Amino acid sequence: TLVEDHFGRRVNRKDLGAVKESGGPAAATMGDWFFGKTRRPQSATIEAAGRAIGFKRKWVKMNGTGK
Numbered sequence: 001t002l003v004e005d006h007f008g009r010r011v012n013r014k015d016l017g018a019v020k021e022s023g024g025p026a027a028a029t030m031g032d033w034f035f036g037k038t039r040r041p042q043s044a045t046i047e048a049a050g051r052a053i054g055f056k057r058k059w060v061k062m063n064g065t066g067k
Helices: 002-007 013-021 027-035 043-052
Strands: none
């Protein structure tokens, strides 16, 4: 995952606290992503976690779809 790539290893709860301190979602929320039962995190929460570690989303056109 992006967070694991950022830290260069499997994440632990301390890493999740660091993301939270940088403006990301609550460590407990991300803990449920990695260690809990969350299957489909909300888009806005994923966005917040990515931005907290220095990434942004980019929409790109997929080949063969649309006009």
